[in-house]
Amino acid sequence: MIICTDSNRPNVEPYILADEDRAEIEHHIHHYDDARAASIDALKVIQRRHGWVPDGAIQPVADLLGISAPDLEGVATFYSLIFRRPVGRNVIKVCDSIACHLMDFEVVQDAIIKHINVGLGETTPDERYTLLPICCLGTCDKAPAIMINDDTHTNLTPEQIPALLEKYV
Amino acid sequence: MTLPNNNLGEIKPLTYRIVDNKPVVDINEYEALDGYLSVRKAIPAMSPADVQAAVKDANLRGRGGAGFPAGIKWGLIPMGPDAGAKYLVCNADEMEPGTFKDRLLMECLPHQLVEGMIIAAYAIQAKRAYIFLRGEYVLAAKHLNEAIEQANAKGYLGENILGSGWSLDMHVHTGAGRYICGEETALINSLEGRRANPRAKPPFPQIAGLWGRPTIVNNVETLSNLSHIINRGADWFKGLSQGKSPDGGTKIYGASGKVKNPGLWELPIGTTAREIIYEHAGGMRDGLELKAWLPGGASTDFLTPDHLDLAMDFDTIMKAGSRMGTGLVMVVDHTQSMVSAVRNLEQFFARESCGWCTPCRDGLPWSVKMLLAIERGEGKPEYLDILQQLTRQLGPGKTFCAHAPGAMEPLQSALKYFRSEFEQGIAAPATAAATATA
Numbered sequence: 104m105i106i107c108t109d110s111n112r113p114n115v116e117p118y119i120l121a122d123e124d125r126a127e128i129e130h131h132i133h134h135y136d137d138a139r140a141a142s143i144d145a146l147k148v149i150q151r152r153h154g155w156v157p158d159g160a161i162q163p164v165a166d167l168l169g170i171s172a173p174d175l176e177g178v179a180t181f182y183s184l185i186f187r188r189p190v191g192r193n194v195i196k197v198c199d200s201i202a203c204h205l206m207d208f209e210v211v212q213d214a215i216i217k218h219i220n221v222g223l224g225e226t227t228p229d230e231r232y233t234l235l236p237i238c239c240l241g242t243c244d245k246a247p248a249i250m251i252n253d254d255t256h257t258n259l260t261p262e263q264i265p266a267l268l269e270k271y272v
Numbered sequence: 273m274t275l276p277n278n279n280l281g282e283i284k285p286l287t288y289r290i291v292d293n294k295p296v297v298d299i300n301e302y303e304a305l306d307g308y309l310s311v312r313k314a315i316p317a318m319s320p321a322d323v324q325a326a327v328k329d330a331n332l333r334g335r336g337g338a339g340f341p342a343g344i345k346w347g348l349i350p351m352g353p354d355a356g357a358k359y360l361v362c363n364a365d366e367m368e369p370g371t372f373k374d375r376l377l378m379e380c381l382p383h384q385l386v387e388g389m390i391i392a393a394y395a396i397q398a399k400r401a402y403i404f405l406r407g408e409y410v411l412a413a414k415h416l417n418e419a420i421e422q423a424n425a426k427g428y429l430g431e432n433i434l435g436s437g438w439s440l441d442m443h444v445h446t447g448a449g450r451y452i453c454g455e456e457t458a459l460i461n462s463l464e465g466r467r468a469n470p471r472a473k474p475p476f477p478q479i480a481g482l483w484g485r486p487t488i489v490n491n492v493e494t495l496s497n498l499s500h501i502i503n504r505g506a507d508w509f510k511g512l513s514q515g516k517s518p519d520g521g522t523k524i525y526g527a528s529g530k531v532k533n534p535g536l537w538e539l540p541i542g543t544t545a546r547e548i549i550y551e552h553a554g555g556m557r558d559g560l561e562l563k564a565w566l567p568g569g570a571s572t573d574f575l576t577p578d579h580l581d582l583a584m585d586f587d588t589i590m591k592a593g594s595r596m597g598t599g600l601v602m603v604v605d606h607t608q609s610m611v612s613a614v615r616n617l618e619q620f621f622a623r624e625s626c627g628w629c630t631p632c633r634d635g636l637p638w639s640v641k642m643l644l645a646i647e648r649g650e651g652k653p654e655y656l657d658i659l660q661q662l663t664r665q666l667g668p669g670k671t672f673c674a675h676a677p678g679a680m681e682p683l684q685s686a687l688k689y690f691r692s693e694f695e696q697g698i699a700a701p702a703t704a705a706a707t708a709t710a
Contacts, residue, residue: 135465140465183449185449202529206528239367
């Protein structure tokens with residue numbers, strides 16, 4: 104059953120918003136005095152299901168929030184932690200801000216790149232890892248630091264990287 | 273009420289309850305440590321005007337980096353029965369590179385922030401309070417949500433708080449990245465579910481903020497101070513600086529970079545960077561010498577070892593040509609290149625620019641391009657002049673918000689104090705000619 108199509112983007116796959124996702128987005132809307140304030144919460148609900156926000160999800164979510172699809176797309180593409188392209192099962196975020204720079208994060212980043220064999224902004228062919236840079240993680244006394252999914256790892260050395268990454272399947 | 277830690281509470285109010293970094297999330301445990309005493313004391317016995325006056329008297333200056341007095345900010349909020357809906361927003365989007373103090377306060381003492389927010393919201397008679405938390409702070413989100421749920425169950429939040437007739441709803445909003453969300457008006461746009469572009473000011477948020485309504489945005493550390501000011505009074509608060517600064521209170525200072533013992537310490541405001549770096553952080557690692565330091569984040573001007581004995585307070589560091597910012601010091605050692613450090617900083621600012629206004633969107637990547645060339649030793653002779661011009665053209669008054677001016681602070685100070693390092697990256701004419709014909 105086709106729930107929604109976007110006439111401006113005929114190639115967009117039809118998307119069926121799951122009932123529990125719809126309910127959760129509606130719950131988020133109640134926290135605000137204006138429905139669109141739940142935009143980021145809603146995009147995160149979709150992303151939790153798929154790992155990213157598929158094109159087709161934009162229109163039905165925008166409808167729930169009472170805004171246009173291009174408006175929601177503008178929000179989705181602004182925020183660095185909302186993914187508008189498929190990502191790997193594990194997203195590695197390497198802090199490259201000044202406190203980690205002063206603690207030589209580059210050697211850690213190089214060790215990651217060497218281990219997974221893709222560069223920043225790329226996903227491994229087996230869809231296991233995506234590597235991204237990230238803004239200061241607020242753990243500068245334990246630099247260098249990275250996040251993998253929701254886990255923060257600190258005081259890293261290049262030697263620790265292979266074993267650490269292998270924990271994430 | 274007498275408590276075992278009470279004398280420590282007198283001098284380190286923000287952190288005395290944190291023992292061995294163990295979080296206090298259970299409300300009963302927190303109440304046994306004087307928790308929510310300020311709420312029971314102020315509501316309903318004190319009027320909102322009384323609470324505002326107490327904070328104004330204490331001269332609590334905003335701990336997010338700007339140092340604007342919280343009591344004066346609150347004083348701009350319309351009060352009275354016709355004032356309509358108002359909001360309190362806690363800026364918990366801690367993303368200033370080098371800053372990790374709010375993380376500690378939220379992970380380890382979430383109730384202290386909730387308690388402070390109840391006091392602030394009561395003072396301005398807000399009906400709803402939001403904590404704008406960066407999405408990466410997963411543990412802080414968990415602890416804050418638990419704290420809010422427990423405070424609701426105890427009647428410190430919700431309808432008709434402690435029989436005052438005043439109600440407050442509190443909610444944690446988690447972000448999805450972008451440094452610019454920490455800018456007050458960009459934060460409000462983001463909270464409304466929009467792109468985090470800053471807004472033109474005036475009108476200031478105190479008049480027209482969230483959904484066009486009067487809104488106060490305060491930092492985590494600022495709000496965390498409020499319960500203590502209500503409990504112990506403005507005079508006690510002013511005395512916390514122990515004569516080290518005309519400002520009152522403590523400050524959570526910190527140090528990162530290649531020091532022996534990086535970390536966070538709650539100290540009297542006005543403590544010197546020398547004490548922070550050499551006593552608390554144990555000095556530089558063996559074999560390293562201090563070359564430069566950033567007083568409080570990426571958007572503050574570099575200072576040198578000559579400035580180590582200045583009081584780390586807003587006015588003193590400002591007079592020295594920098595800003596205290598968040599007060600978390602980053603050290604650069606003598607083996608590190610200032611050109612590389614500044615290139616790293618400008619790459620960060622260029623990536624995090626929201627793109628709203630031209631000087632920032634185009635100027636920052638331009639500076640990165642030149643810095644990368646200088647770092648490789650391939651800088652053109654005119655680059656230093658162009659970089660110098662950019663520090664003015666991206667400076668205060670040229671852009672919507674403080675992002676680009678903040679980005680120019682480390683650049684202009686590095687050019688001032690370490691110009692020779694930049695000059696070394698300018699290709700000699702012969703080399704440049706050889707490269708051109710190669």
